[in-house]
Amino acid sequence: AQTVTQSQPEMSVQEAETVTLSCTYDTSENNYYLFWYKQPPSRQMILVIRQEAYKQQNATENRFSVNFQKAAKSFSLKISDSQLGDTAMYFCATGTASKLTFGTGTRLQVTL
Amino acid sequence: SQTIHQWPATLVQPVGSPLSLECTVEGTSNPNLYWYRQAAGRGLQLLFYSVGIGQISSEVPQNLSASRPQDRQFILSSKKLLLSDSGFYLCAWSVVGGNQPQHFGDGTRLSIL
Numbered sequence: 626a627q628t629v630t631q632s633q634p635e636m637s638v639q640e641a642e643t644v645t646l647s648c649t650y651d652t653s654e655n656n657y658y659l660f661w662y663k664q665p666p667s668r669q670m671i672l673v674i675r676q677e678a679y680k681q682q683n684a685t686e687n688r689f690s691v692n693f694q695k696a697a698k699s700f701s702l703k704i705s706d707s708q709l710g711d712t713a714m715y716f717c718a719t720g721t722a723s724k725l726t727f728g729t730g731t732r733l734q735v736t737l
Numbered sequence: 738s739q740t741i742h743q744w745p746a747t748l749v750q751p752v753g754s755p756l757s758l759e760c761t762v763e764g765t766s767n768p769n770l771y772w773y774r775q776a777a778g779r780g781l782q783l784l785f786y787s788v789g790i791g792q793i794s795s796e797v798p799q800n801l802s803a804s805r806p807q808d809r810q811f812i813l814s815s816k817k818l819l820l821s822d823s824g825f826y827l828c829a830w831s832v833v834g835g836n837q838p839q840h841f842g843d844g845t846r847l848s849i850l
Contacts, residue, residue: 725783
């Protein structure tokens with residue numbers, strides 16, 4: 626069984642600033658992946674970034690990067706140069722064999 | 738490129754009525770298919786997943802069922818809706834094999850009156 630915990634229900638950041646969203650997980654699997662998804666008010670789920678658990682190098686996608694601490698089972702998302710369009714719910718997920726377990730999400734508000 | 742279509746976008750149904758939500762995927766073959774429910778302000782709960790035609794795995798006991806009559810078609814059904822079936826339903830697909838990301842449809846908002 627897998628569990629994902631996002632301890633920050635809501636966060637706020639000013640435009641152009643940097644924000645970090647926390648995620649911890651628990652899994653008994655050795656080979657698993659981690660994902661961050663974004664759900665804007667339109668409700669569409671959009672993949673933001675993925676991390677292979679066997680890779681030590683942190684994944685990066687433009688302004689989005691992760692801090693993956695495997696021993697601590699931590700997978701935080703850093704958003705740099707925040708933009709108004711980043712306002713959304715962010716979900717952390719972990720999975721194996723194509724089944725994902727999602728956290729309860731963090732609502733991020735980007736303000737002027 | 739691959740696309741996923743889910744309909745209807747919004748549905749209002751009375752308690753006790755039947756339900757049929759449809760999801761189709763284009764541009765790929767033999768995808769894994771998923772149905773999730775998202776309650777208001779909550780994360781996603783996996784309801785069903787399918788690794789092939791006629792192969793359905795249920796994750797939680799409930800009032801709903803799923804079917805996969807064709808390779809790229811996934812249907813969520815109920816014979817009699819309950820108030821607790823209200824929510825936002827999302828269909829998703831992924832490539833078979835390995836730990837691949839899932840790609841989501843636009844969702845269906847289901848309200849039970």
